[in-house]
Amino acid sequence: MPEVQKPRRCLFVDRDGTMIKEYPPLYQIDDFSKLSFYPEALLYLGRIARELDFELVLVSNQDGLGTPKFPEQDFTPVHRLIMETFAGEGVHFSEELIDRSMPEDGLDTRKPGIGMFGKYLDNPAFDIPGSYVIGDRITDVQLAKNLGCAAIWLKNNPTLGGGEVKDGAAELERHVALATKDWKDIYEYLRGKERSVIHTRNTSETMIEIALNLEGSGQCAINTGLHFFDHMLDQVGRHGGMDLSIRVQGDLHIDEHHTIEDTGIALGEAFAKALGSKRGIERYGFALPMDETEAKVLLDFGGRNWIVWNAVFRREKVGDMPTEMFFHFFKSFSDAARCNLHVECRGDNEHHKIEAIFKAFAKALKMAVRKDPLSDYLPSTKGVL
Numbered sequence: 001m002p003e004v005q006k007p008r009r010c011l012f013v014d015r016d017g018t019m020i021k022e023y024p025p026l027y028q029i030d031d032f033s034k035l036s037f038y039p040e041a042l043l044y045l046g047r048i049a050r051e052l053d054f055e056l057v058l059v060s061n062q063d064g065l066g067t068p069k070f071p072e073q074d075f076t077p078v079h080r081l082i083m084e085t086f087a088g089e090g091v092h093f094s095e096e097l098i099d100r101s102m103p104e105d106g107l108d109t110r111k112p113g114i115g116m117f118g119k120y121l122d123n124p125a126f127d128i129p130g131s132y133v134i135g136d137r138i139t140d141v142q143l144a145k146n147l148g149c150a151a152i153w154l155k156n157n158p159t160l161g162g163g164e165v166k167d168g169a170a171e172l173e174r175h176v177a178l179a180t181k182d183w184k185d186i187y188e189y190l191r192g193k194e195r196s197v198i199h200t201r202n203t204s205e206t207m208i209e210i211a212l213n214l215e216g217s218g219q220c221a222i223n224t225g226l227h228f229f230d231h232m233l234d235q236v237g238r239h240g241g242m243d244l245s246i247r248v249q250g251d252l253h254i255d256e257h258h259t260i261e262d263t264g265i266a267l268g269e270a271f272a273k274a275l276g277s278k279r280g281i282e283r284y285g286f287a288l289p290m291d292e293t294e295a296k297v298l299l300d301f302g303g304r305n306w307i308v309w310n311a312v313f314r315r316e317k318v319g320d321m322p323t324e325m326f327f328h329f330f331k332s333f334s335d336a337a338r339c340n341l342h343v344e345c346r347g348d349n350e351h352h353k354i355e356a357i358f359k360a361f362a363k364a365l366k367m368a369v370r371k372d373p374l375s376d377y378l379p380s381t382k383g384v385l
Helices: 041-051 072-087 138-147 169-175 183-194 227-240 257-275 325-337 350-369
Strands: 010-013 055-061 095-099 132-135 150-154 176-180 196-202 206-213 220-223 243-250 287-290 293-300 306-310 340-346
Touching: 010 138, 041 072, 041 183, 132 138, 138 150, 138 169, 150 169, 150 183, 169 176, 176 183, 183 196, 196 257, 206 257, 220 227, 227 243, 227 257, 227 350, 243 257, 257 325, 257 350, 287 350, 293 350, 306 325, 325 340, 325 350, 340 350
Parallel strands: 010 055, 010 132, 055 095, 132 150, 150 176, 220 243, 306 340
Antiparallel strands: 196 206, 206 243, 287 293, 293 340
16 A cells, blocks of 8 residues: 655745845845855755755745846846755755746735745645745745745844735734744754644544644643543653643543553654654663662664563552553553563562653653754664654
């Protein structure tokens, strides 16, 4: 059965004032003496292109391009140098959408109009709500609104373009995902969003919603209806250094089985989504003591599910959670996340043993999902995970 391709997210990137500096008063880069690259745009747009999963599309208004006021031969050599310089940093645009009209022409192809974007609209191959417009003008924010995506506003001169839109900046503010003057902020924002997911799993037995951010700081909000289970899942987020929110409505009036097992499945699915292509991750990951207890969790996000379980509990329940369900939780996670998971624990106190396992699991996750910011290497000799 052929693999279903995930819709592509796009970065619609403005050129002047975003990749290169503006040159007032005419704002036409028609000579090499006017060319100056925007600070750190080459560095961080290069990292975005190499490390993150976006299709790059150039979008630019070039007033009167091809007319005597702005001859083609004045524009093309400088533009070619800009594009070749960015290509040298790994930045390759799948398409260049350049409008040549004047503002008074009132054409829909001119930003913030969307006349040039027919290929991307109502096309299941593209995830427009998950895409961004990156630009320095209010018209770029307006374009994002018109496309149905968010804007990243490189707010180095917020007055530019104000006369070209009917909506004021304040009304457009809710469409701005990030306002900054720095490309580093753009990279860090997109990198954080890249490994952040909201995942739902609904069956006739459970309704589960999970928000996971692998680049978080350990902020957790857990509500499964089982207090001890909540306490253990809280360990995963806090000791794993990731933001984790889990809300479960399950058939606890029957028993705890479906709630615990389905949470394991949903959490594994969320990790699989958040890891994406897995490029640059450490892949493997921990042993820790807790008083008299020793817990070891070995983990491999290698794309194959397998679990080895070596933990025995003498009590039927700890708190409101049956101890037999801990194995089912971790097996469900392993199956859904497609990872190898080896769990081993020795100790006397059942609470300590379970908590040590969850803490070791959290540390193994933290180690394995860590992404090297300087590497886009896929940790596999097979070329796929």
